[in-house]
Amino acid sequence: MNKPTQGRLTAADFDQDLLDLYDYYAHGKISKREFLDRAGKWAVGGLTAAAILGTLSPNYALAQQVAEDDDDIIGEDITYPSPDGTGDITAYIVRPANIDPAHPPAAVLVVHENRGLNPYIRDVVRRLAKAGFIAMGPDGLSSLGGYPGTDDEGRDMQRTLDQDALLNDFFAGFEYLQALEGTNGKIGATGFCYGGGVVNKLAVAYPEMAAGVPFYGAPPTAEQVAAIQAPLRIQLAALDQRINAMWPAYQEALEKNDKRYVADIYPGVNHGFHNDTTPRYDAEMAKLAETRMIAWFRTYLAG
Template sequence: MNNSAFLPSAAYRLYDRYCHGEIDRRAFFDGLGRVAGGAAAASAMAAALLPNYALAQQVKPDDPRIRTERFSYDSPDGAGKMQGLLARPKEVIEVPAVLVVHENRGLNPYVEDVARRLALEGYVALAPDALFPLGGYPGNDDDGRAMQRERDRAEMVADFRAGALAVRGHEQSTGKLGAVGFCFGGYVVNELAVTMPELDAAVPYYGGWPEASQAEDLSAALMVQLAGLDDRVNAGWPPYEEALLEAGKSYSAHIYEGVNHGFHNDSTSRYDEEAAELSWERTLAFFKEQLS
């Protein structure tokens, strides 16, 4: 199902700007009013765009096949103390580790569910919450975005790097390490791929790019996942891809045509079932190949 056909493209562009802090909530609703032709229609349109996290739960928190817990770790170059959701197979066997990096609004239920999905696939997965030093994800994305803007970006990257090392060193980990992230999390995964030799496999979903000069430092196997309609993020891919080629680095990249930024997030109407499932199949196959 391609949900991109449900609403006008202008509505998705407004939501993208709103999600990334370019406009505030009032400007978002005012813009929707102009697109929809009235306040009532704008409210209905907003209801379709804003997340409904009940839709995103594919794996229940109490699923008997996995173990979940709040996991604390040290981050000396970041917040000092950090915490996230750790999910792992119930059977106590050594499995590869995967870091899961959230969007620009803290560890919301969608990203927690992604960690549980990975546990079902045979990984020990850690999804840190960059908002933990501020009290944790507040229960809604508006406040979460505002809180995350209070944090220093370099310190947050350090927090995720420390989280990656912590899950890699978990007693159930084989020591092989992957990372997957979405939006802001895609940016973090791209950064870790060029700054963290311990990272074996990186899958950034529609995230920002490192500096072209960093391409020569890529050490992780890299699979890039992009949305065809995501002009903002995609504009940075050609120069970074050129830098990777010039540095002789191997990678794979998939662009899913006709879908919006955030197509993997099944809590909003930007979700595209076909692209999300195909990209996730590719992600799992990539991790299996690189982390076995």
């Protein structure tokens, strides 16, 4: 761990090997014990490995960019059925406050990371509503009581679920938006980490999906790419070795099948750079990525 910069910690305050080690832990590739054991080499000057983990973990006091009571939006928690998934799913749906019935908005499904519907993802839902969309973020942990309040617990809980059933919960969320009254009938999807992979799977399963913006998510198989019809704006972090190792084959399949896509690879940033609650957050690149996401949806989800 390097000497902290002024203000909140950023990726520049950590050795890249430590950031990569945290990425393995955050995605269940190593246990907490193994992370703490291996992070010990950076525990100097009275700093403990546990303290290092604490500084790298989300701090949701930093998460809110759009307040729940923002005058431009109206949000509520709803429940929808997922008969092929884990049961009834709780979701956070947010609408623009002033909708012109003659020009209804499109809808966007927002898929969380591998830890449930945490405050960061709820804020992303609000940001999209403030940008003019009806946005909905399902909680994949609904069958277990919902997001538990910490990402460590949420990650452990999500890992216990039947992964096919969990995926069907998000498919059911997409279908809920398809049937929702008051939209223009066009549905897009964005997601982060695990959720980025779900967006890719949605594009395969629903050729009618109007647009997708997956953030650093696992790709579909090369054979599945042929089914994709949605234009995709794929967001990748240049330092994300784990996901980027899968990108060449995905890109080749997209090109081979003549799919509409743009891939943005952000220099000098790590997996999770859009998440504003951890030191991996990069404000400049996150803002650029979000601007591109909203522009993509405005282009392809217009009525």
